[in-house]
Amino acid sequence: MSVAKSLPHDAARLHVTGAARYVDDIPTPADTLHLAFGVSTIARGQITAMDLAAVRAAPGVVAVLTAEDLPFANDVSPSVHDEPLLSDGAVHYMGQPLFLVVASTHLAARKAAHLARIDYAEETPILTVEDALAANSRFEEGPRIWEKGSATAAVAAAPRVVSGLFEIGGQEHFYLEGQAALAEPQEGGDVIIRSSTQHPTEIQHKVGEALGIPMHGVRVETRRMGGGFGGKESQGNALAVACAVAARLTGRVCKMRYDRDDDMIITGKRHDIRIRYRAGFTEDGDVLGVEFWHYLRCGWAQDLSLPVADRAMLHSDNAYCIPAMRIESHRLKTNTQSATAFRGFGGPQGMVGIERVMDHVAHDLGIDPVALRQRNYYDALGEGGLSAPRASATHPPEGISQEKKDNLTPYGMAVEDFELHGMTARLLESAAYDARRAAVADWNASNDVIKKGLGFSPVKFGISFTLSHLNQAGALVHVYQDGSIHLNHGGTEMGQGLFQKVAQVAASRFGVDLEAVKITATDTGKVPNTSATAASSGSDLNGMAVKAACDTIRDRMAAHLAELHQCAVAQVRFDRGAVHVGAEVMSFAEAAHACYLGRVSLSATGYYKTPKLSWDRLRGQGRPFFYFAYGAALTEVAVDTRSGENRILRADILHDAGASLNPALDIGQVEGAYVQGAGWLTTEELVWDERGALRTHAPSTYKIPACSDRPDVFNVSLWDGQNREETIYRSKAVGEPPFMLGISAWLALSDAVAACGETYPALDAPATAEALWHAVRRVRDA
Amino acid sequence: MSKKFHVSTTVNGDPVEFLCDSRETVLDVLRDRLSLTGAKEGCGTGDCGACSITVDDRLVCACLMLGAEAEGKSIETVEGIAAGEDLHPLQKRFIEYAALQCGICTPGILVAAKNLLEKHPDPTEEQVRYWLAGNLCRCTGYDKIIRAVMDTAAEMREAS
Numbered sequence: 015m016s017v018a019k020s021l022p023h024d025a026a027r028l029h030v031t032g033a034a035r036y037v038d039d040i041p042t043p044a045d046t047l048h049l050a051f052g053v054s055t056i057a058r059g060q061i062t063a064m065d066l067a068a069v070r071a072a073p074g075v076v077a078v079l080t081a082e083d084l085p086f087a088n089d090v091s092p093s094v095h096d097e098p099l100l101s102d103g104a105v106h107y108m109g110q111p112l113f114l115v116v117a118s119t120h121l122a123a124r125k126a127a128h129l130a131r132i133d134y135a136e137e138t139p140i141l142t143v144e145d146a147l148a149a150n151s152r153f154e155e156g157p158r159i160w161e162k163g164s165a166t167a168a169v170a171a172a173p174r175v176v177s178g179l180f181e182i183g184g185q186e187h188f189y190l191e192g193q194a195a196l197a198e199p200q201e202g203g204d205v206i207i208r209s210s211t212q213h214p215t216e217i218q219h220k221v222g223e224a225l226g227i228p229m230h231g232v233r234v235e236t237r238r239m240g241g242g243f244g245g246k247e248s249q250g251n252a253l254a255v256a257c258a259v260a261a262r263l264t265g266r267v268c269k270m271r272y273d274r275d276d277d278m279i280i281t282g283k284r285h286d287i288r289i290r291y292r293a294g295f296t297e298d299g300d301v302l303g304v305e306f307w308h309y310l311r312c313g314w315a316q317d318l319s320l321p322v323a324d325r326a327m328l329h330s331d332n333a334y335c336i337p338a339m340r341i342e343s344h345r346l347k348t349n350t351q352s353a354t355a356f357r358g359f360g361g362p363q364g365m366v367g368i369e370r371v372m373d374h375v376a377h378d379l380g381i382d383p384v385a386l387r388q389r390n391y392y393d394a395l396g397e398g399g400l401s402a403p404r405a406s407a408t409h410p411p412e413g414i415s416q417e418k419k420d421n422l423t424p425y426g427m428a429v430e431d432f433e434l435h436g437m438t439a440r441l442l443e444s445a446a447y448d449a450r451r452a453a454v455a456d457w458n459a460s461n462d463v464i465k466k467g468l469g470f471s472p473v474k475f476g477i478s479f480t481l482s483h484l485n486q487a488g489a490l491v492h493v494y495q496d497g498s499i500h501l502n503h504g505g506t507e508m509g510q511g512l513f514q515k516v517a518q519v520a521a522s523r524f525g526v527d528l529e530a531v532k533i534t535a536t537d538t539g540k541v542p543n544t545s546a547t548a549a550s551s552g553s554d555l556n557g558m559a560v561k562a563a564c565d566t567i568r569d570r571m572a573a574h575l576a577e578l579h580q581c582a583v584a585q586v587r588f589d590r591g592a593v594h595v596g597a598e599v600m601s602f603a604e605a606a607h608a609c610y611l612g613r614v615s616l617s618a619t620g621y622y623k624t625p626k627l628s629w630d631r632l633r634g635q636g637r638p639f640f641y642f643a644y645g646a647a648l649t650e651v652a653v654d655t656r657s658g659e660n661r662i663l664r665a666d667i668l669h670d671a672g673a674s675l676n677p678a679l680d681i682g683q684v685e686g687a688y689v690q691g692a693g694w695l696t697t698e699e700l701v702w703d704e705r706g707a708l709r710t711h712a713p714s715t716y717k718i719p720a721c722s723d724r725p726d727v728f729n730v731s732l733w734d735g736q737n738r739e740e741t742i743y744r745s746k747a748v749g750e751p752p753f754m755l756g757i758s759a760w761l762a763l764s765d766a767v768a769a770c771g772e773t774y775p776a777l778d779a780p781a782t783a784e785a786l787w788h789a790v791r792r793v794r795d796a
Numbered sequence: 797m798s799k800k801f802h803v804s805t806t807v808n809g810d811p812v813e814f815l816c817d818s819r820e821t822v823l824d825v826l827r828d829r830l831s832l833t834g835a836k837e838g839c840g841t842g843d844c845g846a847c848s849i850t851v852d853d854r855l856v857c858a859c860l861m862l863g864a865e866a867e868g869k870s871i872e873t874v875e876g877i878a879a880g881e882d883l884h885p886l887q888k889r890f891i892e893y894a895a896l897q898c899g900i901c902t903p904g905i906l907v908a909a910k911n912l913l914e915k916h917p918d919p920t921e922e923q924v925r926y927w928l929a930g931n932l933c934r935c936t937g938y939d940k941i942i943r944a945v946m947d948t949a950a951e952m953r954e955a956s
């Protein structure tokens with residue numbers, strides 16, 4: 015079987031030879047036109063005059079379009095039609111596209127875009143949480159509030175209470191391939207779009223609206239992206255629509271790619287969030303009640319902000335069964351880029367909230383922060399026996415309450431697959447936690463300049479789209495008469511290895527080698543009405559849909575071959591490239607040919623929808639997730655207290671991918687996600703000035719982790735469990751969950767700063783060197 | 797538009813001539829005029845390394861060098877690393893170790909790593925990390941990349 019094997023990425027050979035084609039690498043005709051947006055230079059106001067004469071006269075310019083020139087819909091929103099492609103006169107953020115330049119080269123288009131003279135009636139922008147609250151500028155009528163028990167009463171009655179308020183910054187996706195799209199006009203007004211997108215169906219839909227044609231006139235193809243991370247779920251709409259409109263106008267192939275600065279200035283990022291909390295707990299460390307207030311800056315358009323903010327609420331418990339919790343979530347509308355999907359989709363923000371609470375409580379009580387967490391974990395309920403016993407040799411938290419917990423999340427879903435007791439015990443042992451905790455304490459007792467810290471954080475991440483109807487997928491599989499197999503499904507490949515994993519499923523179903531399976535580009539003409547490749551759902555959904563398609567063909571083949579050779583269908587087996595029919599053995603190719611001659615259809619679609627979901631988002635009640643994926647990380651850091659400069663010395667990770675479809679790819683996801691998560695909370699700082707200009711719009715000013723930042727020691731392993739739910743080969747989704755393991759790096763920094771004094775460091779995120787420098791002073795001077 | 801420059805150079809061992817504008821970078825020339833799209837534009841400002849090439853054996857960001865400056869130089873790109881169908885040991889290790897995900901940083905990283913090993917066949921891990929610090933990768937977290945480079949170095953030393 016091909017599944018469960020560590021096979022390399024399907025395009026690895028193309029990648030290492032430079033032959034893998036991304037959108038900007040696709041050969042185009044010599045007369046291809048290139049597009050660029052002219053963007054606003056204020057954050058809020060009205061355009062009073064737009065003089066584009068110099069733009070039109072610039073060398074190489076073929077056409078310049080404003081909102082009035084658009085033939086049909088002027089909208090690229092994935093949700094509520096509030097995102098004009100080109101400004102309709104109102105300016106909502108600095109960097110908003112106002113007009114579109116169509117020119118002979120990329121450079122000519124970009125240069126011309128800077129020649130416009132635009133007059134504005136400028137208004138005071140709403141930039142900060144305070145601004146937005148003061149103006150009651152928000153999405154939805156008021157805050158969403160979900161509650162389990164009465165948290166306010168629980169906190170009030172608790173023996174001890176901590177409270178605080180802190181900020182968590184946003185994050186630029188920094189997919190190394192910027193947004194890009196290409197439109198090729200076809201006969202009869204149809205168009206083919208090649209787009210670097212996680213959501214081809216959405217592109218098809220928006221292009222259709224913009225051209226005034228049904229979706230059947232638009233075909234969208236996506237072979238691969240140079241990284242997505244959620245940033246290509248909706249943010250590619252503008253480029254694809256612009257190309258389609260320009261291609262319709264000129265009859266020529268049109269291409270658009272954002273230069274890095276444009277990309278960072280125009281597109282949305284991870285939501286930043288301010289979290290206020292109050293937590294009540296016992297002297298022993300049982301957390302009795304927590305109240306959270308979330309304030310998310312969503313930017314100017316709704317985009318995906320509601321489900322992102324929901325998911326932040328849905329992860330406010332993380333791994334902890336807290337008897338009473340109240341979460342109030344404010345989705346604020348600000349004059350900044352429209353914040354969008356980013357790996358974890360709000361989950362990380364919510365999780366940082368509760369991890370901060372746990373950290374603060376442990377500090378307040380002087381209890382080991384890992385023991386405190388274990389004490390408050392959900393109970394391991396499952397009968398399957400997949401978890402190691404909860405009382406571990408390494409860390410039996412003393413006096414752990416033996417009362418059974420209700421194991422209900424704040425939104426009323428029962429946690430039935432909790433793996434973290436066993437995982438935590440295993441990780442603490444393999445990472446020698448107790449010894450290193452003591453060593454760090456010794457070090458800190460005798461060193462004043464360099465302080466070390468240890469941080470532990472668990473992850474429990476809910477898998478499924480919270481918009482239940484998105485949890486469906488389709489596939490299309492053909493078997494050709496030579497036994498080769500054509501595979502197509504609705505998922506997109508952004509580097510996560512989805513195509514390879516799904517091809518492994520197909521090869522396993524037919525009992526053939528992977529080489530027999532041709533992986534093909536995602537194509538709205540082959541599989542329609544797909545969901546975005548997002549919410550980590552790619553292999554879960556598409557793997558199942560492909561399995562269904564393969565099984566349909568395999569059953570047809572088996573029935574025909576059984577009849578041909580006069581045996582029972584049950585006696586037909588597909589195994590290692592051969593088909594056994596009773597006593598006969600033939601190659602898969604021979605079997606396929608025989609079926610073709612026997613007039614058996616060798617093509618099938620497959621379809622899957624996730625079972626068991628029911629969710630009422632307004633009440634915050636139900637089962638939004640099919641299952642949870644788990645992980646645990648321990649990070650050690652060193653901080654130079656004179657400068658705030660810091661290093662991750664060691665990271666140990668144990669992650670739950672169920673029965674992994676491909677351990678090499680999954681470990682790769684875990685490593686990359688951890689580093690990206692740690693980057694979010696440490697070095698990646700987005701800065702807007704008081705006019706609303708994003709000042710960090712290039713890698714020179716926005717610092718993502720580099721090779722030199724990688725932990726010196728980096729131990730990553732997979733937990734050898736199985737998904738208790740019936741997923742594809744009992745695997746678990748792995749794209750997003752490990753991102754939140756990076757929280758342990760932030761906690762480790764907090765631990766190191768805490769070693770400078772008695773006070774709780776109360777770090778914001780990102781904990782940049784500068785922020786740490788200040789924090790050290792705060793703690794020392796207190 | 798502006799005056800065109802006539803440039804004669806060598807790319808991956810082949811003599812090449814092209815005409816370019818004064819503002820075109822080597823990266824533009826490679827990608828748009830010579831159809832060598834292996835080098836990528838990740839930033840255009842010399843900060844990400846996706847466009848890494850070597851010019852007379854020196855590691856260079858192709859986005860920072862003008863096409864006109866390539867006159868008489870010898871350029872190597874990712875397309876020249878394999879000998880026909882035979883992959884370079886670095887390329888094999890990158891595949892074997894899964895040292896890539898979306899793959900768009902891979903060409904630049906391979907060019908940089910190959911250049912490192914030519915100059916320092918026995919690098920320390922720290923040397924590898926700092927040599928590659930200018931090559932950003934958003935997907936992998938770098939661990940497998942470092943291990944692939946270190947192990948290739950060891951393998952190549954044994955072979956030579």
Ligand code: FES
Nearest residue numbers: 838840842845859
């Ligand atoms: S594109 Fe040249 S360094 Fe980024």
Ligand code: FES
Nearest residue numbers: 897901933934935
């Ligand atoms: S593999 Fe995607 S940027 Fe490195």
